[in-house]
Each structure stands twice: as C-alpha cells, then as structure tokens.
Amino acid sequence: MSQISQKNTPGQDGLLPDLSGRSSVFERVIGIVLLLCGVISILTTISIVVVLVREAYLFFGAPEVTVREFFTGTTWQPAIGKFGIWPLVNATLLTSFAAMVVALPLGISAAIYLSEYASDRTRSIIKPILEVLAGVPTVVYGYFALTFMTPLLRTIFGKGNVDIFNTGSAGIVMGFMILPMISSISEDALRAVPDSLRSAAYGLGATKFETAVRVVVPAALSGIMAAFILGLSRAVGETMIVAVAAGAGPNNFDSWGEAFSAEGFNFFKAAETMTGHIARISQGDISYASLDYSSIFSIGLMLFVITLILNIISRSIVNRLREQYE
Amino acid sequence: MIPETNTNFNPRLAARQRLGNIWQGVFLSSTIIALIFLIVLMLNIINSAFGLVVLENSIAPSELSEQPLESLDKAALVDILIDNISRNAGRKLERDQRFFADSLAFEGQDKWDEVCLRDEPPSGCSGAARSTSDVLVLVYERVVEQQVIETYPLWQSLTQGNEIRAQVAEEFPTATVEFWSWLDRNFITSPMSSDASLAGVRTAILGSLWVIVLTIIIAFPIGVGAAIYLQEYATDSVLSRIIQTNIDNLAGVPSILYGMLGLAIFARTLGYFTSGQFLGVGAENGRTIISAALTMSLLILPLIIINAQEALRAVPNSLRNAAYGVGATRWQMIWSHVLPYAMPGILTGTILAVSRAIGETAPLLVVGAATFLTSDPTGLFSKFTVMPIQIFNWTSRPQAEFRNIAAAAILVLLIILLTLNTTAVLLRNRFSSRR
Known part of the structure; x- marks a missing residue:
C-alpha cells in the first residue's frame, strides 16, 4: 500500500487535496510504535520467565536447599530449613480435584442443556446470568466459602470432622467459579457440531437424548477436553479462594507413607496450596534478601510450568477442532 | 407422533423416551444449580450486610446529658469531653485540631503559644477549628465508647427479632439492640479503622x-x-x-x-x-x-x-x-x-x-x-x-x-x-x- 502514497504528488491545479501531511517518515514511525506495543507482550513473558528462573536459581543455590529435597521432601517448613514442595502440591491437587468434581459434570450438563435443549429465549436469559457468575471477584468466592460453604459442610459432616479452614470447601466453591468457563467453552464446541450429524442421527431413529449424548458430545469431545484442561489450569492458579478458606500453613507430612495415606487426601483438613503460600508469604514487608522471598519464586516457577503445559495442551486441542469443521 | 404400527417395531421406544426425559431433567437441573448458587451467594452477602447488633456503651449518652447528644451545641459537647477524658488526651486532640477558633479548651494560652512557636508546630496551630459534628464523633468515640458485642445476620434478625431482644435484655441488661445496615453513608466516607463499627472503605x-x-x-x-x-x-x-x-x-x-x-x-x-x-x-x-x-x-x-x-x-x-x-x-x-x-x-x-x-x-x-x-x-x-x-x-x-x-x-x-x-x-x- 505504501507505493500508492509515494506515487501521489501534491497537485498544481489546486484540485487535488493537499497531501503535504502524508509524510512517509511519519507513517513508518507509527508502524514502529505499534510494533513496539506488540513487543511489550513478549517482554512481559520474558520478564516473567527471567524473574522466576533467576530467583529460583538463587533459591536452589542456597546451602539449606537441594533440588532433590525440593521434589522429594514431604515437609515445607522454611523456619527449620525444610523445603519439600509436596505438601503444597498436595493441597493444590485436593482443591483442584474438588473443583473439577463440581465443575465438570455440572458445566457439561449445563452446556448440553443450553446447546441441545434450551430455546433461544431461555439461552439468552441463562447465559448472561452464568457470565455474572464468571465476573464475580474471586475474593468474594473466598468470603462465600468461609462464611457459607464451610459452616454448611460442618453442619452436614459434624464439627469435629471438618476444620474451620479446609480444602473441600474452597474446592467446591472454586468449582462453581470455573463452571461458567467450562460450560461456555463446551457449549461452543457442541454448537460447532454440524446439524447434518444431528439430522443423520434423527433419521436413524435416535431420540433427542441419544443424539445429544451419542453423536453430538463425542463429536465435540476435543472441545470439551480443552474446556476441562483450561478449567484445571484456572483451578491450579486460583489464589484468593484458597488464601481465605483453605488454610494458612502447609499440611506437612512426616513420610511419604503418611502423605499417601487417607490423612494426605482428607478434604476436611486445613492445608495451604502453592498459590495460598505465595500470597501469605508475600504479604507485608517481606525482606528481599530472605530465603522466604526466593522460595516463593521457586513455587511460582513450578506454577508457571504447570499452567503453561495445561494451556498449550488445551489450545492444541482447540486448534485441531477448528481444522475439523471449518 | 409415532404411528400405531411402529410400537411393535421398536418395543423399547417408550423406555428410551423416558430415559431421554430423565436426562433432560438432569441437564436442566445442572443449569439451575448454577443459578441457585449465584442466588445463594448474593443472599449470603446481603444476609451479613444488614441485621441486628447488640451495643454496649461505656457511659450511656443519657448520663452525659439530659437532651440527646445530637441536639447539643459545640460548647456543651466540649464540656462533656473535658469532664470525661484525660487532660493529656485532650491536649493531643487540641494540637491535632483546635476545638474553638477563638479560645482553648485543654491547653493553657502560654503553653499553646510556646508549642506553636516550635520549628514544626502541630497542625492545630494553623488549621481551622473542629466542627460540631466532628466533636460529636469524638464524644461517641472517646466517651460513649460504643462497642459491638454481638451481631446477627439479616434472616435471623427478621425471623427471631423478638427472641434476640429478649435474650439480650437478660444477658446484657445495659446493652441496646439496634437494626444496622453495615453499608451506609458513613461506611463509604470513613477511612479504615481497627474498630469495625467505625471502619469504612x-x-x-x-x-x-x-x-x-x-x-x-x-x-x-x-x-x-x-x-x-x-x-x-x-x-x-x-x-x-x-x-x-x-x-x-x-x-x-x-x-x-x-x-x-x-x-x-x-x-x-x-x-x-x-x-x-x-x-x-x-x-x-x-x-x-x-x-x-x-x-x-x-x-x-x-x-x-x-x-x-x-x-x-x-x-x-x-x-x-x-x-x-x-x-x-x-x-x-x-x-x-x-x-x-x-x-x-x-x-x-x-x-x-x-x-x-x-x-x-x-x-x-x-x-x-x-x-x-x-x-x-x-x-x-x-x-x-x-x-x-x-x-x-x-x-x-x-x-x-x-x-x-x-x-x-x-x-x-x-x-x-x-x-x-x-x-x-x-x-x-x-x-x-x-x-
């Protein structure tokens, strides 16, 4: 396009517009400025990686810490120099698992209902309400988990069995937070299935339910998988719900035997997740020179790698889906 | 819909239709559960934002003055302060912001002049005097010292209001029960405080x-x-x-x-x-x-x-x-x-x-x-x-x-x-x- 602008010259007869403002230098500068705006996003990623890796490197360089202990230890207690990440990972697994148990069946059912059964009118009412659910700040969910879900669980299962802070309550509420995302992505996948497939199923005498579950859902399975993985990634990275409701302090184990006993997978016990630990330690005036400071970056690096892998898997699934139907 | 003759063709059709209906109910109720969750979330918040509170005062306002405190003028309110808080606390308040533009309540004139001649005089030396409503707040904060003993959520306050009042009258005879909206104008305009009833956003x-x-x-x-x-x-x-x-x-x-x-x-x-x-x-x-x-x-x-x-x-x-x-x-x-x-x-x-x-x-x-x-x-x-x-x-x-x-x-x-x-x-x- 730039050739066109160069061919134009200011007219002598006064009929052509004055083109003196059309400096090609100006055009080029604008282009470069816009490119720089785009490059900032790359710089952001690079900075995140550099910051996490550098501080994690300092952390593993400290005499108290070994990489082996970090991955195989079952106690996270910076005060006595024990840095085994398992208790934090274990708590993250518990809350994420509880969240997915709630979000997956409800989210997919809601998606099937909205895509296959609901009238346009119903859908136009329900979808915005689900979007409201997605727009509620996570700290509000944390408040809800602590003041409603935990008392509810304690009433059902007995006060002696359920701690005031517990991973189950945080996980359940987190499930409802993720639900709109799962149902929305799954619904998109279901609606992307061509109608010819449905007509073919009806033609063979299938009922509406059989068509939905045996034809449409399998055809949209990759999209639903992507929704599941993206939801899981959200659950792993979610901070405020667990910071408020799951507990403040890692649920340490004496041995791997204990970690994999029923005690290690108790949803009613308080436990601190990776994100919860980062949030608690970084509150207040943390000293930049302390091991506490660099330790949270090692957890952050782990979190980054996990969520990045989940996101890449999910997007490659979505991309394959797109190639299938477009 | 289905012609008579076809029922023999597929005897399981009715069962299949029934199964379909059941599952449609399941799909619909999943959607409804999500909506109910949102409603419960909102109700839970509203439930906590309003309700009865049990208040107890260090000194009842009626003991301070026969008229309601709100109707008193500034001089009377300052007198209450002078009677009820220590002189040092009063001086500190006065140095932060003076009570009267033309006279002093706690500090002697000589001392005041000396304090104001320092290199960094306190803000009270130059600023305007406190307004009547400021002083009223001080009286409540420093003298009446209202404390929240107990709070009840909205639902309980509405359904069991009388029982709560009766129980409070028995347990805390000096306490009063009031219906509060925690979200009010004061809440929006007040800064953070370590006292929940005074804190704002x-x-x-x-x-x-x-x-x-x-x-x-x-x-x-x-x-x-x-x-x-x-x-x-x-x-x-x-x-x-x-x-x-x-x-x-x-x-x-x-x-x-x-x-x-x-x-x-x-x-x-x-x-x-x-x-x-x-x-x-x-x-x-x-x-x-x-x-x-x-x-x-x-x-x-x-x-x-x-x-x-x-x-x-x-x-x-x-x-x-x-x-x-x-x-x-x-x-x-x-x-x-x-x-x-x-x-x-x-x-x-x-x-x-x-x-x-x-x-x-x-x-x-x-x-x-x-x-x-x-x-x-x-x-x-x-x-x-x-x-x-x-x-x-x-x-x-x-x-x-x-x-x-x-x-x-x-x-x-x-x-x-x-x-x-x-x-x-x-x-x-x-x-x-x-x-």
Whole structure:
C-alpha cells in the first residue's frame, strides 16, 4: 500500500487535496510504535520467565536447599530449613480435584442443556446470568466459602470432622467459579457440531437424548477436553479462594507413607496450596534478601510450568477442532 | 407422533423416551444449580450486610446529658469531653485540631503559644477549628465508647427479632439492640479503622480509583496499539505469529504470577523510581500505587488486545478499500475510518478487562498492598490498598463484625462491577443495533 502514497504528488491545479501531511517518515514511525506495543507482550513473558528462573536459581543455590529435597521432601517448613514442595502440591491437587468434581459434570450438563435443549429465549436469559457468575471477584468466592460453604459442610459432616479452614470447601466453591468457563467453552464446541450429524442421527431413529449424548458430545469431545484442561489450569492458579478458606500453613507430612495415606487426601483438613503460600508469604514487608522471598519464586516457577503445559495442551486441542469443521 | 404400527417395531421406544426425559431433567437441573448458587451467594452477602447488633456503651449518652447528644451545641459537647477524658488526651486532640477558633479548651494560652512557636508546630496551630459534628464523633468515640458485642445476620434478625431482644435484655441488661445496615453513608466516607463499627472503605475506594485510572491510561493505548499492529500491519511473519501466540499464552498465566513479576521488577528492581525517591518524595519502598498500576496493566493487556483485535476484525474490508481509494495512507485509513468504526467494540472489551482488574486481588497482595492504611492516597507514590484487598483483610479477621463490614464492602464492589458491566452490555447492544 505504501507505493500508492509515494506515487501521489501534491497537485498544481489546486484540485487535488493537499497531501503535504502524508509524510512517509511519519507513517513508518507509527508502524514502529505499534510494533513496539506488540513487543511489550513478549517482554512481559520474558520478564516473567527471567524473574522466576533467576530467583529460583538463587533459591536452589542456597546451602539449606537441594533440588532433590525440593521434589522429594514431604515437609515445607522454611523456619527449620525444610523445603519439600509436596505438601503444597498436595493441597493444590485436593482443591483442584474438588473443583473439577463440581465443575465438570455440572458445566457439561449445563452446556448440553443450553446447546441441545434450551430455546433461544431461555439461552439468552441463562447465559448472561452464568457470565455474572464468571465476573464475580474471586475474593468474594473466598468470603462465600468461609462464611457459607464451610459452616454448611460442618453442619452436614459434624464439627469435629471438618476444620474451620479446609480444602473441600474452597474446592467446591472454586468449582462453581470455573463452571461458567467450562460450560461456555463446551457449549461452543457442541454448537460447532454440524446439524447434518444431528439430522443423520434423527433419521436413524435416535431420540433427542441419544443424539445429544451419542453423536453430538463425542463429536465435540476435543472441545470439551480443552474446556476441562483450561478449567484445571484456572483451578491450579486460583489464589484468593484458597488464601481465605483453605488454610494458612502447609499440611506437612512426616513420610511419604503418611502423605499417601487417607490423612494426605482428607478434604476436611486445613492445608495451604502453592498459590495460598505465595500470597501469605508475600504479604507485608517481606525482606528481599530472605530465603522466604526466593522460595516463593521457586513455587511460582513450578506454577508457571504447570499452567503453561495445561494451556498449550488445551489450545492444541482447540486448534485441531477448528481444522475439523471449518 | 409415532404411528400405531411402529410400537411393535421398536418395543423399547417408550423406555428410551423416558430415559431421554430423565436426562433432560438432569441437564436442566445442572443449569439451575448454577443459578441457585449465584442466588445463594448474593443472599449470603446481603444476609451479613444488614441485621441486628447488640451495643454496649461505656457511659450511656443519657448520663452525659439530659437532651440527646445530637441536639447539643459545640460548647456543651466540649464540656462533656473535658469532664470525661484525660487532660493529656485532650491536649493531643487540641494540637491535632483546635476545638474553638477563638479560645482553648485543654491547653493553657502560654503553653499553646510556646508549642506553636516550635520549628514544626502541630497542625492545630494553623488549621481551622473542629466542627460540631466532628466533636460529636469524638464524644461517641472517646466517651460513649460504643462497642459491638454481638451481631446477627439479616434472616435471623427478621425471623427471631423478638427472641434476640429478649435474650439480650437478660444477658446484657445495659446493652441496646439496634437494626444496622453495615453499608451506609458513613461506611463509604470513613477511612479504615481497627474498630469495625467505625471502619469504612474510603481509603480503599480511592486506592482502587487511582490504580484503575492509571491502569487504563497505561494499558489502553498500548493494548489498542498492539491490536492495530497485529490486525492491520502484521504480515504473516514469524515475529507477528510469536506475538500472537504469546498473547494467547499470557491470558492463561495465573494472575498471582503477574504479582510476582510486579514485586520483583516494579517494586524491587525499579524501586528507586516507583517509590518516588528519584524525585525526593514518596514512600520508603516501591510498593506504591504506580507499581500496582503497572502490574495491573500487564495483567489486563492481553485481554484488551484480544478484545480489540476482535473489534478490528469486525470492520468490513470495504471500509479500508474505500479509504485507500480516496487516497488515504494506511495510518489515515486506520485513524479516521477503522478506529471510529471499531471503537464501541474496543471500549466494550476494555470495560470488561477493567472490571476484571477492579476485582483482582492476588497480584496486588503480592506486589505489596498495605493491609492497614488509614490515610488517603495522595499521588503515584503513595502506599495503597484497594477494595478487594480490604475485603480480604476483613474476611481473614476472626471477629464476627468484620465479616459484616466485609459483606458491606463486597456489596459496594459488586455494585461498581455491575454498573460497569451493564455499561459494557448497553454499549455492545447499541453498537450492534446500529449496524
């Protein structure tokens, strides 16, 4: 396009517009400025990686810490120099698992209902309400988990069995937070299935339910998988719900035997997740020179790698889906 | 529907239909469960934001004066203060802000003159006198010393109000029971306090405002610029593909990691600048409003870019060709034709991104929001707190009355978000109906 602008010259007869403002230098500068705006996003990623890796490197360089202990230890207690990440990972697994148990069946059912059964009118009412659910700040969910879900669980299962802070309550509420995302992505996948497939199923005498579950859902399975993985990634990275409701302090184990006993997978016990630990330690005036400071970056690096892998898997699934139907 | 003869053809048809109906019920109820959850969430918050409270005073207002305190003039209120608080406490109050413009209540004239002649005289020497309502607040805070003993949620207050009153009359004979809305004008206009019944969200609202406005100023131009580059300039080069993939990836990075980035880069490495020390003013470290806004900008940048790209993609190509056809350069075409056309869409996306930023807590917690801050933010280099941080702080406290004000603060936050989102939806609708 730039050739066109160069061919134009200011007219002598006064009929052509004055083109003196059309400096090609100006055009080029604008282009470069816009490119720089785009490059900032790359710089952001690079900075995140550099910051996490550098501080994690300092952390593993400290005499108290070994990489082996970090991955195989079952106690996270910076005060006595024990840095085994398992208790934090274990708590993250518990809350994420509880969240997915709630979000997956409800989210997919809601998606099937909205895509296959609901009238346009119903859908136009329900979808915005689900979007409201997605727009509620996570700290509000944390408040809800602590003041409603935990008392509810304690009433059902007995006060002696359920701690005031517990991973189950945080996980359940987190499930409802993720639900709109799962149902929305799954619904998109279901609606992307061509109608010819449905007509073919009806033609063979299938009922509406059989068509939905045996034809449409399998055809949209990759999209639903992507929704599941993206939801899981959200659950792993979610901070405020667990910071408020799951507990403040890692649920340490004496041995791997204990970690994999029923005690290690108790949803009613308080436990601190990776994100919860980062949030608690970084509150207040943390000293930049302390091991506490660099330790949270090692957890952050782990979190980054996990969520990045989940996101890449999910997007490659979505991309394959797109190639299938477009 | 099915002809008579076909029933023999497929004897299981009725059972299959029944199974289908059952599952339809299951799918429908899953959707309804999600809606019920939202309703319960809202009711739970409203339930805590209003209700009966049991109050006890150190000294009943009736013992201080025969008339209601509100009807007394300033001189009478100051007399009550003189009678009931220590002289030293009174002096301190007077040095902060004097009671009368023309006379002194606690301090002797000689001493006062001496204090005011010091190098750094207290604020009371130069400022205006306290107003009657200020003094009234002081009387309540220092003399009456109202304390919240017990609070009840709205539902219980409505259904068992009389039982509660009867029980309180028995257990705390001197206490009074009042129906409170924790969310009132005082709550919005008061700063943070360690006493739940006096605490408010003014500092947090102002903090949120500062951070959000700065975030918009930083993120909006950069985000729209990047979107224009990707949509209008970029050819299918390696660089533009990297940028695109990278933006999609950034949108999935947990928000707390942005907080760690902000902590390490903006608050720590650039601390000399973000604390304002390079200007000789500001905070002692980089945990300031500008650091928070920079962090938040990076967080919502991918969202703004993705939304703006979508808006730009919706601009018909005929518009671009027409602009080129009348001799516009690429930038003239973008600036005067594409951008105005796409602006409502871009704004909608930006509002949605901003409302995400308003509710975001974790990154600011990590960057170093102050959890107890009573003074309003004064500029880029002030310490800060924001609404969600305040809610988090109050929720984490064990006392019941802090849960009540957390609920009230949540209501304020949700009202702000609802207003923003409604604006976005209206904008979108107006935009799409104009097409």
